[in-house]
Amino acid sequence: MSNIPSDLKYAKSHEWVRVSGDTATVGITDHAQHELTDVVFVELPEVGKKVKAGEACAVVESVKTASDVYSPVSGEVVENNKAVVDNPALVNSEPYAGGWFYKVKLSQPADLNSLLSAEQYKAQIGG
Amino acid sequence: MKRTPLFAAHQRLGGKLIEFGGWEMPVHYTSIVDEHLVVRQRAGLFDISHMGEILVEGPGAESFLNQTLTNDIRKLTPGVGQYTLMCNERGGVIDDLYAYRLAPQNYLLIVNASRIDVDAAWLERQCAAFGPGVKLRNASEQMGAVAVQGPLVREFIDQCFPGPSAGGTPVQQASQLAKNQIGKFPFEGERIWVSRTGYTGEDGFEVVAPANLIEAVWDKVLKLGQGHALKPTGLGARDTLRTEMCYPLYGHELDENTTPIEAGVGFFVALDKGAFVGKSVLEQQKAKGVSKKLVAFKMTEKSAPPRPQYAMWSSGPNGSKLGEVVSGTQSPSLGVGIGLGYVPPEFSKAQTPVEIEIRGRRAPAIVVPKPIYRKTS
Numbered sequence: 001m002s003n004i005p006s007d008l009k010y011a012k013s014h015e016w017v018r019v020s021g022d023t024a025t026v027g028i029t030d031h032a033q034h035e036l037t038d039v040v041f042v043e044l045p046e047v048g049k050k051v052k053a054g055e056a057c058a059v060v061e062s063v064k065t066a067s068d069v070y071s072p073v074s075g076e077v078v079e080n081n082k083a084v085v086d087n088p089a090l091v092n093s094e095p096y097a098g099g100w101f102y103k104v105k106l107s108q109p110a111d112l113n114s115l116l117s118a119e120q121y122k123a124q125i126g127g
Numbered sequence: 128m129k130r131t132p133l134f135a136a137h138q139r140l141g142g143k144l145i146e147f148g149g150w151e152m153p154v155h156y157t158s159i160v161d162e163h164l165v166v167r168q169r170a171g172l173f174d175i176s177h178m179g180e181i182l183v184e185g186p187g188a189e190s191f192l193n194q195t196l197t198n199d200i201r202k203l204t205p206g207v208g209q210y211t212l213m214c215n216e217r218g219g220v221i222d223d224l225y226a227y228r229l230a231p232q233n234y235l236l237i238v239n240a241s242r243i244d245v246d247a248a249w250l251e252r253q254c255a256a257f258g259p260g261v262k263l264r265n266a267s268e269q270m271g272a273v274a275v276q277g278p279l280v281r282e283f284i285d286q287c288f289p290g291p292s293a294g295g296t297p298v299q300q301a302s303q304l305a306k307n308q309i310g311k312f313p314f315e316g317e318r319i320w321v322s323r324t325g326y327t328g329e330d331g332f333e334v335v336a337p338a339n340l341i342e343a344v345w346d347k348v349l350k351l352g353q354g355h356a357l358k359p360t361g362l363g364a365r366d367t368l369r370t371e372m373c374y375p376l377y378g379h380e381l382d383e384n385t386t387p388i389e390a391g392v393g394f395f396v397a398l399d400k401g402a403f404v405g406k407s408v409l410e411q412q413k414a415k416g417v418s419k420k421l422v423a424f425k426m427t428e429k430s431a432p433p434r435p436q437y438a439m440w441s442s443g444p445n446g447s448k449l450g451e452v453v454s455g456t457q458s459p460s461l462g463v464g465i466g467l468g469y470v471p472p473e474f475s476k477a478q479t480p481v482e483i484e485i486r487g488r489r490a491p492a493i494v495v496p497k498p499i500y501r502k503t504s
Contacts, residue, residue, distance in 0.1 A: 037158040040457040041431040059486070061431045063159045063457050064363055 002031040002125060005096055009112055010121035011072035016096065017115060024073050024112075027100040028060060028091065031125045036062040039091040044080040044102050051077060051104060053111045058101055060091060073111045075104035131176035132271045132338045133345055140359050148241035148378075150177040152362050159363035163459040166327050166368055170277035171360030172348050175333070176341055179243035179267040181250065183234040187260025192234060195253050195404060196226060197387060199397035203228035206296030208307050208322060210395050213246065214405030218386040218412065222246050222377060225324060227309045229295055235309075235320070235335070239377045243267050253404070271341025275348055276331030276368075279355040284332055286351045287344075288312040288321050295320065301332065315343055326365065328372035328498065370454050371500035373423050373467060379435060379453045380421055380467060388412040389469070391421045391497065419450060420475040423497045426464035426483065430490035432457040433466040433483045440489055442480040449474055452483060460500045464492075 004010075009017040014032035018025040033039065041061040051057045051071040058069035080102040084090045090099040106112075116124065128151040137144065142153030153174070155162055165171050183192060192200045198211035208227035212220050222242040227235045238246045247265045254261050275284065281302045290300040294311030298304055301312060301321045309322035319336035336344050349359065366376070373391075375381050380390050387396050388409055396409050426433065433455030440446040455466030466483070474481065477496045482489035 037155065038160040038457075038459075043431070059431065061457075063367065063432070063459065064154065066431065066434065 002029070002034065002122075003096070004030070004118045004122050006118040008096070008118065009072070009115035010118065011070065011115055012124060013070045013072075015069060015072045017072050017112070019112060022106050022109070023078065024075070024104050024106055025100050026072060026102055026104065027095055028069060029121070030095045033092050033095045033099070036060065036064065036067060037092070038063040039088045042084050042088045042091065042101070044085060045077045047077050047080060049077045050107075051075065053108070060088075069101065071104070072115055073104055073106055073108070075107040077102050078105050079103040129177070131174055132341050133174045133176055133273075136342060136345055137174065137359075142359070142361060145362075147362055148177070148239070150240055152177060153359075154363040155361040156359050159361070159367060160459040162358065162360040162364035163367050165356070165358045166277045166329055166360055166364060167460055168278070170275065170279045170283075170352055170355055170357040171327075171364065172345065172352065172357055173274040173276065173360050173362075173365055174345070175274050176271035176338070177240035178272055179236075179238040179240060179246065179265070180270040180272075180335060181236040181238060181247060182264040182266055183236060183250075183261060184264075185232055185261045187257065188232050188234055191254065191257045191261045192226060193400060194257065194402060195250065196224075197396040197403060197405070197409070198226070199400040200226060200228075200234075201400065205230050206294075206308055206310060208309055208324060210392075212381075212387050212392065212395060213249065214387070214409070215383060216405060216408075217384075218388070218405040218408030219383040220377070220381040220385055220387060220390070221249050221383060223375060223381055223392070227320075227322065229309070229311075229320070237272070237335070242377060269338055270335055271338045271344075272333060272335045273341065273345055273348065274325055274327075274331060274333045275352070275357075276325045276327040276329050276360075277357070278330055279357070280331050280352075283351050283355050283357075284321075287348050288314060288319070288334070293318060304332075315340060319344065326374055327368040328374075328500065328502070329368075366454075367456050367459055370456055370465060370467065371458055371460055371498065373497035373499060375421075376454065385469075386412060386417070389417045389419050389421065417472060419469040420472045421453075421467055422470055422475045422494045423467055423499050424465070424481060424483070424492040425461075425495050425499065427491045427493050430464055430483075431485050432464040433485065433492070438484040439468045439470060440482040440484060441474060442482050442491065446482060446489070449481065455483075458500065465499050466492075
């Protein structure tokens, strides 16, 4: 049974977004980390990089497989999580907290409207 | 997709099912790393029912197998098995397998799941050319198999399969079997085969039983192993365990265009035993050398894990492409990226620096001796 916090927005490709003012924090969902298991490597976009909604901008690798992470929103990366690069297991142990990936200053806040609610994401993953 | 007789058991245990060589198999139940470490430290139970069983019988069986396989089958006394390979005329590997001598004129071949049909057809052709005195039977669909692997297995294996053996190597208890020995043990009024073999680098046993009995074997081992922290373990851990040990996997290290000498398993090619298929090429390679060689490597800086088909380069700004990674993963025992790949022989010496191309960037690695992982205790 996956944890799907109700205060977050979700992308179909299993990323979550936490909005605070004009900034959004991005990570991958509990369901995604559970599918990957054993995350051993995370590669994040550099600060200053412009990311576009729907485009691959990070990589997460588990023992089993390599997987692209698609930015759920557009904007400029203002911070990335060095702790998760040093300790990729955080993606498994706390996907919505210490396992966050990067923060974006939103250039198109309307992107948020096309994301899924917790309910809709839950329905998508059949959970 | 094909399913083993243990499919329902995997579902009940919450196994994550994936496709492997045409079979729907559990890649893990909890996680690959968990299950890998369970096998290294305690005990794991694998379903290997997808593997094939081919029986070779008759007065000509020994001589036939000696001409068809690379190792010297005449070294097997009843109740003993050996790792061996089956090659084509070019010395390319048709399959790698275990051959057990069950009785003076009875042999059991355990072959790779993805190669059962190819092997059976090849053996039939070779057999027709050999002449009378040999009977082949592909029993793969009628048999199931499990592997019980890990340092604690010897503590409960005798409870699972009480002795004495009634065939193969005569022992009072399964735990008295030495490495590569096989014995026939009573089980639920029938007979099953238990051997001291495995594919993990740990002590352990493999059990071959009629398909209708294999679930009872699985359940009994799970139940009696529980007190020794045994857990069901999936193909993911089986792959990381064998990669740490540098055991080849058909389709990765081995294929019909790669010879046992190139793959570094020349130890299992007996050039002094008389004629066998592929001998002239292998003899020449052993004498004159090879153009590609399988090496083991470790990543030397933090990087994503190496994966099959990634390019291998010689190190430095003017590096040239050496070959490809054929197996690669993050080693759960060592916590670093490890792999196996083919390179020209001049780059095969331990400590040679190489680079692995991971998504367009080259990450440094170093050639290391095999196996990559060695037990310290």
